[in-house]
């Protein structure tokens with residue numbers, strides 16, 4: 001009964017319905033899985049694109065897809081976004097009137113509704129169940145599925161009844177999606193939904209476009225204002241710990257000429273809602289909030305998240321920073337850190353039980369280590385969530401962009417590992433350090449650890465030095481945390497090998513957040529400036545127009561077009577409906593709904609400024625070389641297939657390669673791995689790569705005539721030469 005969609009069909013449908021040129025991450029495999037009728041469980045970080053995993057299959061299949069989603073506020077937003085694409089989506093929740101419900105039911109039965117968003121409370125009503133039994137339903141999607149689990153952070157009792165409700169509608173395939181699920185929560189969700197056999201798709205939690213930075217909390221207001229001045233007019237969130245602080249900072253910003261609004265639970269509901277809407281509708285740029293804000297925030301173009309105060313846990317921090325850069329463009333995550341904040345947070349816990357206090361303290365300690373550590377932020381965050389990031393430099397965090405001074409840590413790591421070994425791998429950080437430094441406390445005494453060979457051998461260094469070494473040994477996987485006994489550190493295989501045969505290890509010293517600002521060089525802007533490859537003037541004009549259209553239609557601006565689409569328009573200058581529909585994220589549905597004014601604006605702009613438009617470029621491709629180059633760079637950045645890039649610019653594949661080579665020779669790095677990995681196996685890649693590595697020249701003729709290379713086509717050689725040039729020459 002199920003027809004397997006081939007690759008091209010699915011892609012065509014993606015473009016047709018959503019205007020996107022390619023799938024992201026796991027999307028395509030997930031979609032195929034649910035289309036083939038299998039139960040599917042998806043764990044993807046915030047902003048990765050979970051919605052599409054059920055929205056596209058809903059469009060492809062005849063009939064209706066039900067989407068269970070916990071937040072009524074978010075439901076309307078999602079339905080608006082789908083409607084903007086010309087997709088018939090509706091919602092069913094307690095905000096609808098009787099008349100609206102009757103109409104909705106009719107539209108569902110006649111089959112024109114493709115996606116129905118339902119709150120679990122509404123699905124529980126007998127009325128609704130009996131009417132849904134008459135509708136042809138394809139599958140059920142459960143968004144924010146972690147709400148099912150009591151062990152998760154957003155438990156909703158109604159969610160536990162979902163399976164029973166679905167069962168009344170028939171034997172339907174289920175796709176459950178969430179951004180946070182520890183293994184325990186994951187199992188809980190699968191059990192509750194009785195889908196232990198489901199195919200599970202876990203994506204990497206790495207958010208490549210986010211930049212992480214920690215600065216000492218000194219002259220913070222000055223630092224903050226300087227930071228915001230560089231980003232005037234951009235959307236951002238500033239998190240503070242208390243309501244009072246939220247009010248104070250919002251006011252400070254307004255006095256300094258920024259447009260900011262406060263958000264916290266102490267505000268009157270209507271004020272709170274207005275502030276949130278103003279932020280979504282770009283009436284204010286900055287929202288200053290306690291962490292309560294953002295549960296339902298899906299604004300794709302948040303360009304920065306600032307933590308004015310230290311968050312309570314790394315989980316929370318990661319969720320909050322995750323709200324920036326959902327559209328894949330810039331997202332700066334800046335945290336102001338002071339040790340004193342940790343002490344304050346610890347005091348908040350004084351009324352809790354001993355166990356709760358201890359758990360909270362462990363979370364805070366993780367926060368402290370993260371902030372003070374010299375190790376790549378990305379690597380630390382991913383390590384925390386059980387994922388290893390092993391690139392030596394992520395290029396997008398303060399510790400990688402401004403590396404700390406290194407030293408050889410061979411002897412120190414050896415001391416730490418010896419301490420763990422000699423105490424039989426049964427102790428935690430503090431005890432190990434006491435043993436190393438020869439600090440005689442109760443535990444050392446009662447276990448007689450002063451007799452160990454390692455005891456007191458590290459007395460010359462401060463406690464903080466050793467903490468830092470232990471942390472780095474953990475992150476580099478010489479030590480690991482014992483799962484059963486909280487706090488206990490054990491040797492890994494790698495650590496055991498190291499003790500047998502130690503080797504030099506590069507470590508760095510922690511940040512010293514007690515020194516003055518000047519020493520830490522924080523007064524200068526540290527995030528890497530990104531060169532803009534699009535026409536900024538046109539981009540600003542398009543943004544203004546988008547805001548007008550949005551206000552007129554009473555929708556948030558990003559529902560009309562998202563920033564990446566505007567950037568592309570300001571690069572390719574589309575002036576026909578077809579060209580506009582070709583822009584990533586647009587598609588014909590949006591062109592027909594919103595395109596006219598945008599096309600007119602671009603047309604006028606290109607005439608006023610004598611700019612070749614996309615259509616003309618295709619005809620006279622030699623005229624506008626640099627624009628094609630920018631286009632190619634952007635498309636490669638988005639991992640679009642080379643064939644497709646060539647086709648969209650009416651180039652032959654060879655001409656495209658020539659363009660790409662020119663780009664490389666003029667010093668721009670291009671990462672073609674996504675394409676090369678598809679067309680060349682690893683073995684072949686290595687052989688050609690080695691050839692270039694050892695060859696005197698990068699001449700293609702020579703490479704081709706070299707008899708040892710007769711197995712490779714010219715195209716393959718060229719692709720690998722580009723890779724080689726990008727990795728070594730640029």
Ligand code: ADP
Pocket residue numbers: 020021022023024027044045046047048049050051052298300326327562585
């Ligand atoms: P999540 O629910 O996982 O947090 P969303 O489904 O809200 O993420 O998607 C985040 C953003 O990614 C949205 O702005 C969406 O338009 C965009 N997006 C999703 N899939 C794609 C794709 N294949 N190509 C380009 N953009 C995409």
Ligand code: MG
Pocket residue numbers: 050051143
């Ligand atoms: Mg989502």
Ligand code: ZN
Pocket residue numbers: 375376377378379393394395396397398399400401
């Ligand atoms: Zn890094």
